[in-house]
Amino acid sequence: MTAMTDRSAERRFYGTFLKDNPSERDVVLLKADLLRALRSWLHDSGYREFPTPVLCRARESAPIPQFSTKHPLTGQGFHLKHSAEEHLRRVVTSVERVYDLGPAIRAEREDDTHAIEFTMLQTAARDLTLDQGMKAVTELVxxxxxxxxxxxxxxxxxxxTITVRPVPDAIAEALGVPTAPEGTELVAAARAWMARRGRPADGGPWQVMEDFxxxxxxxxxxxxTLLHSFPYELRHNSRVDERTGLAQRFSLIADGVELCDGGLKLRTAxxxxxxxxxNMLLREELHGVEADSGPIEFYADIDRDPADVVTFGLGVERLLAACTGRDVAGVLTFPHH
Incomplete structure (x- = not known):
């Protein structure tokens, strides 16, 4: 991919930069059209928009560090939104299909595919199967x-064409074996693959499999390609198929970059x-974030009316970058704000 990725003063004066570079202004307009088209498909498919808070009192459940801040008047602490999934999981107890389309703020190391602040579409829908969730992503995109x-x-x-492929088939191909190993054998094979290529391979099973x-x-x-049916070690918060032992999770990948991730979620607290x-133990080990009481309100809400819920998150800038042949920095709005 190619892009305007420099950190020059020219791009910091963003309005002037767009005025002087019509092609860059066109990218901004494409992004506006993309947001409108996403909303149009969602509305036509029965989804209702539910903007979720950026300032969150409770940490999210993922084993990641979140930006934190304090109210300048009261001193109350907040964590900045990493994803809207847990808020939408709570709302979908009452409303069948919901989405949030807005900013996500992540403690990332910026590169061609990562930004600290970007635009994310997050959805949640009741009474869908994994196949129906993947079909929705295909149609939406x-x-x-x-x-x-x-x-x-x-x-x-x-x-x-968006190809649909089970992850074990792709793993077997990567390892050069007829059938992907499972459990400890899979983790050992992934660890060896990483080590042979000089990549860190001494982490726990989740870390090794995530990197592999x-x-x-x-x-x-x-x-x-929609990759689906992930190894148990990468189940995250997706349900595991009792017949196969595989996580009912999917990811949309294009040119080696994940555009979308989702799955059929756990049902109850x-x-x-x-x-x-x-995740809290892992977060403490990896990032020094002290464990807390967990998402108590989230637990209470999802237990109010448990259901099969499919969620997925789509990176808007990543989709636009894939379409325009740029990197993420090249499609961010106000990249140096």
Missing amino acids: QQTVRTVFATLTTAGTDFT VKHAVEAAVTTP AEYRPMVEA
């Missing part, structure tokens, strides 16, 4: 791209608690 660019064959990526899938599986994906507690 293809209709949005076609609406904005008048074609599915964009300058950066051809979205005419990123570098061995996702990096090999050139055309848009009793199912969530072990995962959250493990």
Whole structure:
């Protein structure tokens, strides 16, 4: 991909920069069209928009550090929104299909595919299967791209076909074996693959598998592909299929970059608690973030009316970057605000 990724003073004067560079102004307008097209598909598909707070009193459940701040008058502490998923999971107890389309703020190391602040679409829908969730993502992306660019064959990526592929098949191909190993054998094989390539391989099973899938599986994906049915170690907060032992989770990858991630989620607080507690321990180990009481209000709300819920999150800038052949920095609005 190519992009305007420099940190020059020229781009800091953003209004002037757009005025002097019509092609860059066109990218901003494409982003506006993309947001409108996403909302149009969601509304036509029965989703209601529910803006979620950026300032959150409770930490999110993922094993990640969040930016934190304090109220300048009261001293009350807040954590900045990493994802809207947990808020939407609470709302979908009462409203069947909901979404949030707005800023996400993450403690990332900025590079071609990562930004500290970006635009994220997050959805939640009751009574969907994993296959229905993947079909929704396929339709959303293809209709949005076609609406904005008048074609599915964009300058950066051809979205005419979105392939659906089980993760174990992709893992077997990456390892050069007929069938992907499972459990401790899979983690050992992933650790060896990473070590042979000089990548860190001494972390726990989750860390090793997360890095392995990123570098061995996702990096090999050139055309848009929905990877689904993840190894147990990468179940996150997705339900595990009792027949296969695989997590009912999916990711949309294009040119080695994850555009979207989702899955069929755990149903009850009793199912969530072990995962959250493990994540808190991992967060403390990796980032020095002290464990807390967990998302008590979240637990109470999802237990009010448990259901099969599919959620997915889509990075708007990543989708636009994939379509235009740029990197994320090249499609951010106010990149140096």
